[in-house]
Amino acid sequence: MLVLGIETSTPQSSVCLATEHGLVASATLGRGRAHGEFLTPAIAFCLQHAHTDIAAVSGVAVSLGPGLFTGMRVGIATAQTLAHARRLPVVGLASLDLLAYPVRHVRRLVCSVLDARRGELFWSFYRAAPGGVQRVTEFRVGPAGKLAGEIEAVPDGVLCIGDGAVAHRALLESTGAEVGSAASAFPLAQSLVELALPRFIREDTQRPEDLLPVYIRKADAKIGWRNRGALYGGTSGAGPRAAPTRT
Amino acid sequence: MLVLGIETSCDETAVALVEDGVRVRSNVIGSQVEHHRPYGGVVPEIAARAHLELLLPALDRALVEGGCTYADVDAVAVTTGPGLVGALLVGVAAAKSLALAHSLPLIGVNHLEGHVCAVQLEFGLLRPPLLALIVSGGHTSLVLVDETGRMSTIGATIDDAAGEAFDKVARFLGLPYPGGPEIDRLAREGSADAIRFPRALLDGTYDFSLSGLKTAVVRELRRREAAGEEIHLADVAASFQEAVVDVAVRKTMAAVARHGVEQVTMVGGVAANSRLRERMAASCAEAGARLLMPSPALCTDNGAMIAAAGWNRLAGGERTAYDAVADPNLPLAGLVVRASGEPPS
Numbered sequence: 124m125l126v127l128g129i130e131t132s133t134p135q136s137s138v139c140l141a142t143e144h145g146l147v148a149s150a151t152l153g154r155g156r157a158h159g160e161f162l163t164p165a166i167a168f169c170l171q172h173a174h175t176d177i178a179a180v181s182g183v184a185v186s187l188g189p190g191l192f193t194g195m196r197v198g199i200a201t202a203q204t205l206a207h208a209r210r211l212p213v214v215g216l217a218s219l220d221l222l223a224y225p226v227r228h229v230r231r232l233v234c235s236v237l238d239a240r241r242g243e244l245f246w247s248f249y250r251a252a253p254g255g256v257q258r259v260t261e262f263r264v265g266p267a268g269k270l271a272g273e274i275e276a277v278p279d280g281v282l283c284i285g286d287g288a289v290a291h292r293a294l295l296e297s298t299g300a301e302v303g304s305a306a307s308a309f310p311l312a313q314s315l316v317e318l319a320l321p322r323f324i325r326e327d328t329q330r331p332e333d334l335l336p337v338y339i340r341k342a343d344a345k346i347g348w349r350n351r352g353a354l355y356g357g358t359s360g361a362g363p364r365a366a367p368t369r370t
Numbered sequence: 371m372l373v374l375g376i377e378t379s380c381d382e383t384a385v386a387l388v389e390d391g392v393r394v395r396s397n398v399i400g401s402q403v404e405h406h407r408p409y410g411g412v413v414p415e416i417a418a419r420a421h422l423e424l425l426l427p428a429l430d431r432a433l434v435e436g437g438c439t440y441a442d443v444d445a446v447a448v449t450t451g452p453g454l455v456g457a458l459l460v461g462v463a464a465a466k467s468l469a470l471a472h473s474l475p476l477i478g479v480n481h482l483e484g485h486v487c488a489v490q491l492e493f494g495l496l497r498p499p500l501l502a503l504i505v506s507g508g509h510t511s512l513v514l515v516d517e518t519g520r521m522s523t524i525g526a527t528i529d530d531a532a533g534e535a536f537d538k539v540a541r542f543l544g545l546p547y548p549g550g551p552e553i554d555r556l557a558r559e560g561s562a563d564a565i566r567f568p569r570a571l572l573d574g575t576y577d578f579s580l581s582g583l584k585t586a587v588v589r590e591l592r593r594r595e596a597a598g599e600e601i602h603l604a605d606v607a608a609s610f611q612e613a614v615v616d617v618a619v620r621k622t623m624a625a626v627a628r629h630g631v632e633q634v635t636m637v638g639g640v641a642a643n644s645r646l647r648e649r650m651a652a653s654c655a656e657a658g659a660r661l662l663m664p665s666p667a668l669c670t671d672n673g674a675m676i677a678a679a680g681w682n683r684l685a686g687g688e689r690t691a692y693d694a695v696a697d698p699n700l701p702l703a704g705l706v707v708r709a710s711g712e713p714p715s
């Protein structure tokens with residue numbers, strides 16, 4: 124079966140097509156936050172160069188975050204409308220789980236750490252398990268100091284991966300943790316599809332409308348007054364007209 | 371040609387199906403008012419979250435009520451701006467995905483252009499020239515559609531939108547959100563001449579400024595409170611409303627005279643205000659202009675107006691690429707409205 128995977132919850136966006144026999148096509152954008160610009164053309168690119176058609180896709184897997192709110196929403200909105208329109212089953216998985224998956228052969232505890240902005244991180248801990256990794260904690264959000272405290276409490280050392288870990292390398296290494304490289308700092312669509320495929324095969328899937336982002340953080344309840352006057356033709360507080368926001 | 375229109379620029383998750391740019395097959399609006407009520411205004415992050423939850427149910431309902439399936443849809447139209455960027459992105463992503471799923475043409479539409487095109491859903495294709503006053507919680511704009519069908523913004527608020535001024539004053543008066551209907555209702559029990567609030571007329575432009583009026587209301591109430599004077603909230607509401615209506619009507623009629631247009635349309639949530647409707651109708655009648663006011667469901671943000679505007683552009687051969695971005699400041703410029711009489715291609 125051909126599965127489409129969509130991961131746009133971090134500054135790196137990736138899309139792939141894969142079957143139980145392996146990867147068919149993939150596209151990754153490593154820079155910036157242009158999820159909305161990249162995603163649909165990337166899916167079309169993968170389909171085209173794999174000489175296949177959207178009608179051949181039999182399931183859609185998507186990363187639910189945590190991560191960048193707008194990126195998560197672009198990915199989920201794309202996945203769920205595609206699935207709705209083609210009547211396809213979906214599987215949603217957490218970004219932190221995907222991040223830990225490629226290092227599943229490590230014996231130590233693995234900590235997936237993603238940048239949560241505003242001086243905070245998202246993280247959770249994993250242990251190797253048959254066929255993948257097993258999450259052993261809840262998803263957490265907090266400052267790097269809090270994460271360092273949790274790592275210090277682990278007796279056998281921890282491997283930390285993700286852009287959040289790379290950004291706080293010195294602090295985390297001072298607790299005795301090993302920090303992964305910048306090259307493997309983001310969750311991949313390939314991991315997503317590898318993890319989702321068994322679920323599609325055993326029909327352990329979701330309905331598109333049941334896909335919900337993993338926000339962890341509550342919505343920032345600031346009213347957009349200032350923005351809105353400016354957005355719709357006014358000039359209050361906006362200064363010169365801003366370039367289109369790419370998120 | 372059946373166009374599916376998606377609108378998520380602010381706090382309504384709207385999907386509609388429109389045939390040939392004029393016939394509404396379905397018009398589904400998922401309101402988020404309850405989500406924003408506790409805050410007394412639209413919260414951008416809450417709006418973006420709600421759009422994602424409300425969009426699939428809205429798509430489903432629009433298809434069911436329109437009596438069709440995706441196989442019957444010929445094109446997808448979506449608002450790409452202006453608006454709240456996080457909110458716009460949900461609709462734009464969904465529209466692209468639908469277009470990809472069924473190999474349909476995609477067309478991005480300006481939200482204000484959509485408001486103007488709502489007129490064609492009730493009165494048939496536009497016959498420019500036409501002047502449009504768009505008044506809502508998000509915008510206060512005067513848009514001129516010239517005889518060739520080109521749209522341009524000739525005036526806009528330089529600070530608060532009209533609906534925003536209503537919401538802020540209502541909040542200050544202790545009235546629930548949204549404030550527009552509350553002030554409208556309360557004003558009927560008060561006197562519009564009780565307090566003379568300032569009108570910022572910004573001579574020589576068609577621009578609006580409403581934040582000074584809001585400040586004047588606050589200052590006047592505080593002054594009366596300090597002086598121990600009795601305050602009749604109904605008088606305050608009526609006097610404030612009269613000032614907003616006064617500015618809106620005067621600006622509109624000045625533009626009607628200056629550009630010699632004989633058709634005026636008024637759209638947006640604030641266009642439902644009873645005093646504004648009454649005074650605009652009287653002024654237009656006096657000036658010999660025809661006032662085209664769509665019914666409330668087409669006046670406020672909806673997907674049908676986006677489908678209508680999208681059809682106009684599609685009929686002109688326009689298409690939007692899959693890498694199109696949402697632009698929170700998308701300007702209204704160089705647009706061509708499809709005028710009546712031209713057969714759709």
Ligand SMILES: [Zn+2]
Pocket residue numbers: 481485506508509638670671
């Ligand atoms: Zn609007």
